[in-house]
Amino acid sequence: MKRGANSNIVKAFIYLALALLAITILIPVAWVFVASIKENQEFYRSPWTVPQGFHYQNFIDAWQTANMGEYMLKSVLVTALALFLLVVIALPASYVLARFKFKTKAFWNALFMGGLFINVNYIVVPIFLMLNNGDMFLRKTFGKPFFLNNLFILALVYASTALPFTIYLLSGYFKSLARDYEEAAYVDGASYSYTMLRVMIPMAKPSVVTVVLFNFLAFWNEYIISMTLLTKQELKTLPVGLMNLMAAQKSAVQYGQLYAGLVIVMLPTLILYMCVQKKLTQGMTMGGLKG
Amino acid sequence: MEKKKKSGFIIACTAPAIILFIIFMIIPTIDVFRMSMYKWGGYTAEKTFVGFENFKKLSSNPKFYQAFQNSILLIVVVTLVTFCLSLVFASILSREKIKGQNFFRIVFYIPNILSVVVISAIFSAIYDPNQGLLNSFLSLFRGDKEPILWLGSPKLVIYSVAIAMVWQAVGYYMVMYMASMANVPESLYESASLEGAGRVSQFFSITLPLVWTNIRTTLTFFIISTINMSFLMVKAMTSGGPDGASNVFLSYMYQEAYTNSSYGYGMAIGVTVFIFSFALAGILNAVTKRDEIEF
Numbered sequence: 001m002k003r004g005a006n007s008n009i010v011k012a013f014i015y016l017a018l019a020l021l022a023i024t025i026l027i028p029v030a031w032v033f034v035a036s037i038k039e040n041q042e043f044y045r046s047p048w049t050v051p052q053g054f055h056y057q058n059f060i061d062a063w064q065t066a067n068m069g070e071y072m073l074k075s076v077l078v079t080a081l082a083l084f085l086l087v088v089i090a091l092p093a094s095y096v097l098a099r100f101k102f103k104t105k106a107f108w109n110a111l112f113m114g115g116l117f118i119n120v121n122y123i124v125v126p127i128f129l130m131l132n133n134g135d136m137f138l139r140k141t142f143g144k145p146f147f148l149n150n151l152f153i154l155a156l157v158y159a160s161t162a163l164p165f166t167i168y169l170l171s172g173y174f175k176s177l178a179r180d181y182e183e184a185a186y187v188d189g190a191s192y193s194y195t196m197l198r199v200m201i202p203m204a205k206p207s208v209v210t211v212v213l214f215n216f217l218a219f220w221n222e223y224i225i226s227m228t229l230l231t232k233q234e235l236k237t238l239p240v241g242l243m244n245l246m247a248a249q250k251s252a253v254q255y256g257q258l259y260a261g262l263v264i265v266m267l268p269t270l271i272l273y274m275c276v277q278k279k280l281t282q283g284m285t286m287g288g289l290k291g
Numbered sequence: 292m293e294k295k296k297k298s299g300f301i302i303a304c305t306a307p308a309i310i311l312f313i314i315f316m317i318i319p320t321i322d323v324f325r326m327s328m329y330k331w332g333g334y335t336a337e338k339t340f341v342g343f344e345n346f347k348k349l350s351s352n353p354k355f356y357q358a359f360q361n362s363i364l365l366i367v368v369v370t371l372v373t374f375c376l377s378l379v380f381a382s383i384l385s386r387e388k389i390k391g392q393n394f395f396r397i398v399f400y401i402p403n404i405l406s407v408v409v410i411s412a413i414f415s416a417i418y419d420p421n422q423g424l425l426n427s428f429l430s431l432f433r434g435d436k437e438p439i440l441w442l443g444s445p446k447l448v449i450y451s452v453a454i455a456m457v458w459q460a461v462g463y464y465m466v467m468y469m470a471s472m473a474n475v476p477e478s479l480y481e482s483a484s485l486e487g488a489g490r491v492s493q494f495f496s497i498t499l500p501l502v503w504t505n506i507r508t509t510l511t512f513f514i515i516s517t518i519n520m521s522f523l524m525v526k527a528m529t530s531g532g533p534d535g536a537s538n539v540f541l542s543y544m545y546q547e548a549y550t551n552s553s554y555g556y557g558m559a560i561g562v563t564v565f566i567f568s569f570a571l572a573g574i575l576n577a578v579t580k581r582d583e584i585e586f
Contacts, residue, residue: 022398028413047424093308096301121519121541122561123319125548160315192300221406239408266409273404277397281466
């Protein structure tokens with residue numbers, strides 16, 4: 001009997017701890033949503049007050065005045081393009097690196113593995129300098145720069161820096177497939193490319209989904225590369241635009257706009273997460289993880 | 292003929308990935324090491340080879356030591372707190388029969404899908420001295436005393452950053468540990484229960500030893516990701532301020548290399564941090580080595 005009472009107390013403590021952590025995570029996020037519909041003068045009262053009405057003007061201001069609409073479009077473009085490039089480039093490479101035998105195979109595999117340890121934060125300035133040098137050369141010879149302030153190049157850099165992890169994950173999957181599939185296809189007279197495109201790649205669909213999900217979050221949320229490579233005011237991705245809003249908020253107080261901007265940035269990821277949370281957390285443990 | 296076809300196919304498939312990887316990752320990495328040996332500033336093409344001069348300058352710069360100190364503090368504090376919290380919550384969620392277990396798992400992982408900029412903005416709102424959530428909550432207990440400057444005080448700012456980083460990371464490591472705890476066979480716990488072992492002793496004698504390999508891997512991740520994450524957080528939340536008090540390794544590097552355009556010096560910081568993080572990971576890996584337990 002005594003034991004039962006004891007374990008009830010423990011249970012209560014466990015629930016308390018869980019609830020506390022859940023609250024510390026949910027309250028700040030929920031608060032942003034609530035604050036995004038408050039009017040500006042409401043922010044001078046206690047932050048815990050309930051909004052007086054639904055002040056959706058904040059969203060219109062954020063979308064138009066603060067340019068978040070424009071930035072959203074840029075983010076969608078860059079993310080979609082980078083994901084497309086990544087999948088198109090990484091899939092065949094992973095397949096070949098996993099399934100074919102050739103002289104330099106071990107070397108390339110080791111090099112891509114080593115790439116897992118290179119973090120973009122270290123190399124973002126050299127990348128900037130490289131592109132800047134290219135631009136200076138182009139300006140001299142053709143009178144027009146190309147590399148910096150270019151959404152396509154940004155997407156290309158995103159895709160390239162995601163290659164090591166993606167190839168690691170995809171080729172790990174290809175290695176686990178049985179040889180029979182390819183052999184059967186070759187016996188039927190299928191070419192290498194037909195076998196890859198029609199037989200092997202369709203089987204890798206679950207891993208491709210994982211890759212796309214993870215990198216969607218990474219590209220959508222990224223801001224250091226984007227901030228460094230896009231220096232023009234009108235060319236910004238959402239997180240960088242949000243940083244501008246944060247900085248602007250310090251001088252001219254526009255709280256409502258800022259929180260509306262925050263909601264605009266995080267809503268797509270939250271919705272995606274709600275839809276695929278199971279797949280995401282499973283995928284994370286499947287592919288190890290990304291620093 | 293067949294051989295030619297095969298090697299053509301191999302080249303066609305791998306060349307784009309290899310070329311992009313070399314251009315945007317290998318060359319910049321080599322550049323970091325090469326440029327750390329040069330004195331090179333501004334947009335001029337003029338570079339002079341100075342050997343280890345940049346590193347010498349670095350070792351006598353108090354600003355670097357400030358960043359170094361902050362980084363070490365964050366690595367130790369964030370790793371310890373996140374590690375304990377995520378391990379405890381992982382074992383609660385995988386061992387106990389909890390109502391709403393799925394709900395808690397989903398909620399704890401939310402910070403991980405948010406952009407660092409969003410997290411920084413949220414925490415700026417929490418830490419705001421006058422209208423912030425934290426100060427207004429604390430005023431319930433401490434009355435109308437001077438507001439605490441969470442991000443404005445040079446002493447406090449790094450701890451404020453640490454809290455935001457723990458908030459961000461707990462759910463992630465929890466999910467990692469939960470996955471490896473799911474592999475521990477239930478029969479071990481059953482026999483331990485029969486012998487009268489309680490929750491705590493089960494945790495220390497069964498769960499902990501059996502997920503040890505996983506824990507060791509995550510320790511390396513903790514170091515590397517704390518160094519990177521602290522940069523992203525500090526850059527977005529404080530930009531190293533007030534007056535460099537919250538600078539960490541890579542934010543100091545970015546400030547020197549990009550904002551101040553002293554590329555050579557900045558890259559020397561990068562090289563130092565790179566080597567340091569690998570050395571630290573290696574040492575931790577060696578210290579935590581145990582005989583692997585088969586189950």
